[in-house]
Amino acid sequence: MTSPPQLPRNFLDEVERALAETRTGLEGQRARLAALEELHLIARSLSFELGRPVTVFDVVRTAVSSRERARRQQLLSLMRC
Secondary structure (H helix, E strand, O other): OOOOOOOOHHHHHHHHHHHHHHHHHHHHHHHHHHHHHHHHHHHHHHHHOOOOOHHHHHHHHHOOOOHHHHHHHHHHHHHHH
């Protein structure tokens, strides 16, 4: 059995802790949103170029360099977490 988290003696400390946790969560959501927006642009462009629905393999395979391929894989990882 776990005990409830201990509240700080100073309410300001509690508020600051909650703010820090929320900011951390928002930063992660911002990164995910940016990744999704970029993947959306890539997928739309590819779909138009190929004239068909695209797959995740198309997104990775059509990268022009190994560096771009790695970047797209990183974007996909952010989307799927």
